[in-house]
Amino acid sequence: MQISNSYDYQSNAATKDTPWIRRTFIAIAVLFMIVMLVIPLLAVFYEAFKNGWQLYIASLVDPEALQAIKLTLITAGIVLPINMVMGIAIAWLVTRYQFKGKQLVTTLLDLPFSVSPVVAGLMFVLLFGLNSTIGGWLESMGFQVIYAVPGIILATLFVTFPFVARELIPLMQTQGDSEEQAALTLGATGWQTFWHVTLPNIKWALLYGLILTNARAMGEFGAVSVVSGHIRGETNTMPLLVEIAYNDYNFTAAFALSSILAALALVTLLIQQVMTKIQERKFAKSERLASAPELPVSANATAVTESTSADSTGKV
């Protein structure tokens, strides 16, 4: 069956647009992308290295910069595993179970995307700040959330929460659960089914969700800015320090840190491209095996009867 793709009528000489329309569209798209994406990115790297390598490296080994880099990495390191587990759990819940309120769960899942990051940060300040019930109680136990690292982690968890689940849900819905049912009939427990059947089937989508989560966790500004308190040397992540450095007229430092974040973005895109290529190549090999007989020779089924007949003593 010929499945129509989106390239059909433009690649067909009989129906495609004239060359000048095509070139105009391409020109507009390329120009827009150069102005809005490429030039700003190049500017970041230019400004970072404008005053030479020495200053660039010096900006990065500055104690405040090192602390910011460390805090960014710690945040990502904590947020990634938590969101991986929770994302898989939510995706499993939504795609394998029917229950009242499932629609509500799916809607709530998109909440971190629709809420402004600043509002998200403020939400946590109101919930866990020193003037709140929970915050006050935690502080009496010596545990501070807002204007401290735990608050930053919470805020980052919130804004990165949907990525893994949103990647997994459509995939798991499309794949269906028949492979999992087959595993059950072959004797697999729930955990064995998940580990040997479900996980391998979702691994690429999961990896991509984690890449998106990581990119957002390292680059988040708004929500983290509100909860961090900008305490120098303690609660600044890289994006926060970029703003502080820029406001201090320390441009080289600001752009040096920005260049790392920009490089992270580019690496993220690169990994995504590579993953897509690998996956495409894996499933492009769908030629039939020429050597395998299409139909069995029904008349003489050569059965290995001793080892496959049912054992009447009940031994498997």
Next chain:
Amino acid sequence: MSIEIRNVNKKFGNFTALDNINITVPTGKLTTLLGPSGCGKTTLLRIIAGLEYADSGQVLFDELDVTNTPVQKRHIGFMFQHYALFRHKNIADNVAFGLTLLPKNERPSKADINKRVAELLDLVQLPQVANAYPHQLSGGQRQRIALARALAVKPKLLLLDEPFGALDAKVRKELRTWLKNIHHELGITSIMVTHDQEEARAVSDEIVVMNQGRVEQVGTSEELIHQPANAFISDFLDLV
């Protein structure tokens, strides 16, 4: 292994899928559950498998009540209409899957597992596809591998849910003859679900005709043709 279904009922919301079903399935025979869409045959098969639980009634394997036994412990082999092969495992790993799940003390050695996989691939006449992946095989080939996979753990009961429904007519006919021969060789008690009466008559030792959640008649192909119990049977089997 003989199967007995006693007073099984199943409702989905307001829809009665199974209404007081009582049947026995003789040991070593291939019994078909035949009927139009929605008659409850697949539901009954899945209840026998343990993939669904009945609302009331009992399922007995060799007179042992397995009604509340989980599917993993029922020692069955199940074949799905759309094969349900593990897409990310190669054929050999697919077939070996059930064996690799056995607890350490029961699990055969790697060499023994490979040997058994090779035997099963010979049985289904696809010895050369061990390293291929499911998407490289045709539908008929995939279903044969699905049978090999189901047989790997030596089940005492083989359940087939419209196994040839997704295949084209020629392959369907060839495979049904092949299945009948395999069943004849192996002698495993088997229950197959189909809505194709020609297929049922070609393959089965016994047919259970179902309609709207109830058993209409049980008998061999000959009995159903010569002594249809009611108008539904005559109509469904195209008997004028």
